[in-house]
Amino acid sequence: MTIKQIINNYNEYNKQEITLKGWVSTNRGNNKIRFIEINDGSTVKNLQVVLKMDSVDLAAVEQAKIGSAICVGGTLLTTEKAQQPIELQAIQFELLKGTDEDYPIQKKEITLDYLREIPHLRHRTNVFRSVMLIRSVLAQEIHKYFAANDFLYCNSPIITSNDGEGAGELFVVDDENKDQFFKQKATLGVTGQLHAESYALGFNKVYTFAPTFRAEMSHTSRHAAEFWMIEPECSFYDLKQIIKLADDLLKTVIKNTIEKLPHEFEFLQANVKSDLLDTLHKFINKKLTVLEYKDALEILKAHADKFEEKDFSFGIDLGSEHEKFLAGEYVQGPVAVINYPKAIKAFYMYQNDDNQTVAAFDLLVPGIGELIGGSQRETNYEKLLARMNELNMSIEPLQWYLDLRRFGDAMSSGFGIGFERLVMYVTGMSNIRDVIPYPRTPGNLKM
């Protein structure tokens, strides 16, 4: 039994005898009565345990400092109008393991900066408890969504000889003796997309959910060297259909996660972002706006005074300030910007008839900016080859990818969601380092 189950069904548990193991959140009182709040990790909520002198040895109870593991047994009592509507009247108490004096998670306020120094302990605060519970349920809901919609879960390789994005800074992998384990240059994948495309050609609808890597020397709050990506790929889907999938996926998993973790969202709303649930409900309920890149430029031009970067000629890439304006102020909700200039997008994207743009989309959300990037893929062998040559890409390592176009690849589309960006959006946390258990950034490799 977990505290979450007790809280969600407290009428059932009224007057029941239970035994519970967990960790002490607070321990106060005197030598006649003590109040311990215990947490078992199932929810951000604690359960209050009341211990009285006549039933247990309160001197022993006093030793159970914050963070200690205890086992308590007794009778659950629910009194709806009380400040603590559920409490455990304990008659058994056992200190399973104490904490040393230097246990850093104490009642006093701790900064997120400080907590980043102790990633092995910080999840024992209410903020990280909430964030990591939401992260976990989000991930499980994503798998559930794809399973329910007949997607094949596909594991693209992590170590690869391809550079999927045709750019980007790569981590190089080798064995310790530089023996060249693979007898060729091996890098950590920046995307699972190209391999996933090969699986969509045959399995129709597939997705990956795996770690990806960038050796970028970025010190921003939105970049990490190691992060998880979700990359669906669907044969026979065009740009419009894949945008619809992205929108439905996000709305479904966010809605289900909120329903499963009401206390954690309430906690984050009260302590991290006061309009969190309002923002998410707006997202869930609002129809996705689709905006041509060219039209987006016109809108930005009309509000040029708001931006540092004021060049809105065709061909520029949108900056973070522009993306945040479009989603946060102009649309006030999610917006998919489509049909970007081909020069600023990846080689594999479908070349539109105008010869200028590709059938790409970025899904922008308020506060975060880009959450998803995707496109229809170019399945014309000659056009794809020509584009790769234009970009001076080396063809041989990607011949297999080109060959898919010779073997029944009629049409496909896909996108990538940076999972940590999604967790940031859904939890209201503003730094990527605070939504992944052990963040990896330049110069930072704790544990």
Add this chain to the structure above:
Amino acid sequence: MTIKQIINNYNEYNKQEITLKGWVSTNRGNNKIRFIEINDGSTVKNLQVVLKMDSVDLAAVEQAKIGSAICVGGTLLTTEKAQQPIELQAIQFELLKGTDEDYPIQKKEITLDYLREIPHLRHRTNVFRSVMLIRSVLAQEIHKYFAANDFLYCNSPIITSNDGEGAGELFVVDDENKDQFFKQKATLGVTGQLHAESYALGFNKVYTFAPTFRAEMSHTSRHAAEFWMIEPECSFYDLKQIIKLADDLLKTVIKNTIEKLPHEFEFLQANVKSDLLDTLHKFINKKLTVLEYKDALEILKAHADKFEEKDFSFGIDLGSEHEKFLAGEYVQGPVAVINYPKAIKAFYMYQNDDNQTVAAFDLLVPGIGELIGGSQRETNYEKLLARMNELNMSIEPLQWYLDLRRFGDAMSSGFGIGFERLVMYVTGMSNIRDVIPYPRTPGNLKM
């Protein structure tokens, strides 16, 4: 609509008009009537499409060679007693994309060895279609099992400064310019366990499901340099409880996967391993046998004539031949061998009172040998530190791990499942290279 849905509910679809996209498996007939088998990746089963001269242009149909993408429309007819109980009487036909002459997946027999050279195409054979569908459902069922049992999905880091097993050959990671991105030695994780332990301490029950890496120069059919691991970790669980979890997890996910993919198991049973379903059903229905390491030695000694390695003195590690005998011949089902000598097991395992053994278990299954390895963890700081010193391990990089023992770590247990080993067991495939989309082994880094 998918072919799987049609086959599973064929009475509902009788006489319905449908349109379907997929790829040609066979195309035969003459200039009056043609029979195309089409596959859409939802199942190993094809749907037969019948095209007649009076409804479509058969000259165009003839161009749809194996592997081509087509779109067909017409009426579904089900006749239960026919050899093809379901067929599509098509009146619409469109060739969406053809295949070049050198498309390698033809009707003729192809060896698994040859198919390993074309990992981007081999899933378009019935064997790999079946294997990868089973792999996907197994993975989704594993997530489902843990979600239903209140486990937190925890992402341990991939790039790490720790060497979790205290041994093993590591891949080293650095950026291309050898700029020392992390300013310290960084390796690819061989396990997510140590980090998962930190999360179990607080979240109670957690699991990882992520890629792990070994730079071992192994050329066996059971070793890959990159593979996926599932690692649950449960606070307050002892050895007995964690073995029970392992047994229940395996039985549940295998049972559910068989139920969801009957055609794929039938195909593999008919073409890969003739006793596949029998073996799996035995596994699901048989109570797990638990055997002390010491007793296992006695059993092996009594059958010494069967083995190449005949030394069964206390302290030896069991070889693959011994493991296969214990599960395959002696128990004829799954067996958990427990309480191994501490000298042959990892530093973090719980030290039993006999001072000789640790509370470890290996779960052995017929045909595969070791499928799972796990243990109760040593949570006594002094004992753990002493063991690390005995092994001459460097303490500083693992001080954080030791510290968990000072901060409320009362008890925990966990195990690791090599996901590809599990897929091998469940599909009957005998080479790990054939159960992961893009296998990575020494000297082999295709695509």
